Amino acid sequence: MTSNGKTRDQIKQALENALRAEFPKDTVDISDGFQENIHVLIVSRRFDGMAEQDKQDLLWNVIDRTDLNEDEKRLISLTLPYSPAQIK
Amino acid sequence: MMSRRAHNGITDLRRASVKRKLDASRLLKHGEGLHGRGAAYLGGYAVECKLKAVALEVYDCLTLDQLASKWDMDDRHVYTHGLEFFARRLPLWNRLQDSPVWRDFVSHVNRWRPSWRYNPHILTDRDAEVFMGAVDRVLQWLDTHH
Numbered sequence: 073m074t075s076n077g078k079t080r081d082q083i084k085q086a087l088e089n090a091l092r093a094e095f096p097k098d099t100v101d102i103s104d105g106f107q108e109n110i111h112v113l114i115v116s117r118r119f120d121g122m123a124e125q126d127k128q129d130l131l132w133n134v135i136d137r138t139d140l141n142e143d144e145k146r147l148i149s150l151t152l153p154y155s156p157a158q159i160k
Numbered sequence: 161m162m163s164r165r166a167h168n169g170i171t172d173l174r175r176a177s178v179k180r181k182l183d184a185s186r187l188l189k190h191g192e193g194l195h196g197r198g199a200a201y202l203g204g205y206a207v208e209c210k211l212k213a214v215a216l217e218v219y220d221c222l223t224l225d226q227l228a229s230k231w232d233m234d235d236r237h238v239y240t241h242g243l244e245f246f247a248r249r250l251p252l253w254n255r256l257q258d259s260p261v262w263r264d265f266v267s268h269v270n271r272w273r274p275s276w277r278y279n280p281h282i283l284t285d286r287d288a289e290v291f292m293g294a295v296d297r298v299l300q301w302l303d304t305h306h
Contacts, residue, residue, distance in 0.1 A: 105244060106242070106244045106245050106248050107248055109244065109248070123284070123286055123287055123290070124268070124287040124290055124291070125287075125290045128267040128268070132263070132267070146257040146258070146262065148266060149244055149248075149265075149266055149270060150244065150266060150270045150271065151266055151267050152271060158281075
């Protein structure tokens with residue numbers, strides 16, 4: 073439970089909901105990291121040709137628009153925005 | 161055959177971190193746009209070596225094998241390349257999460273994998289510079305906050 077009262081599963085669900093809304097037809101995977109941490113993986117053609125920083129900025133822009141507070145967002149320990157070409 | 165126990169002591173790991181960072185920076189600077197992936201690959205090792213050196217210092221161990229004993233785990237685990245696995249076990253973890261370099265770690269540094277050496281695709285200089293910038297900032301933070 074975080075200071076905002078959300079459980080870890082609720083935080084994962086909030087991330088899933090926000091990212092699903094932003095990337096409705098793409099792969100959105102919110103998984104467990106080491107110990108209590110959370111990993112975020114998105115595979116989308118929207119990332120085609122984008123620089124790594126721009127991909128991260130797009131992803132974090134979505135995460136920062138959720139109602140998660142900073143303590144809750146700190147559980148995210150890995151963000152992986154990939155274009156399909158990167159995983160072929 | 162080189163044993164994994166070669167260069168597993170605190171002095172070698174500290175020095176290797178500095179050397180791999182220099183290797184990466186020079187490869188990027190003089191790579192003519194062709195060696196970003198190699199530079200990033202080496203840059204990740206600089207962070208791995210630094211995290212292991214910090215762990216040895218914090219837990220008052222001279223070698224990774226001693227650290228495995230102190231952590232009461234199979235010694236294979238302390239030879240892992242997982243940056244998150246290692247960093248998460250250190251007392252500095254909560255401060256790292258609260259630090260200005262946390263998103264550098266999450267968005268860039270923690271993406272590093274030893275398997276990058278098998279990746280034949282070019283990493284642009286721009287992307288490699290972003291990665292190495294994050295590596296720099298995380299290394300500097302580790303230097304002053306462990």
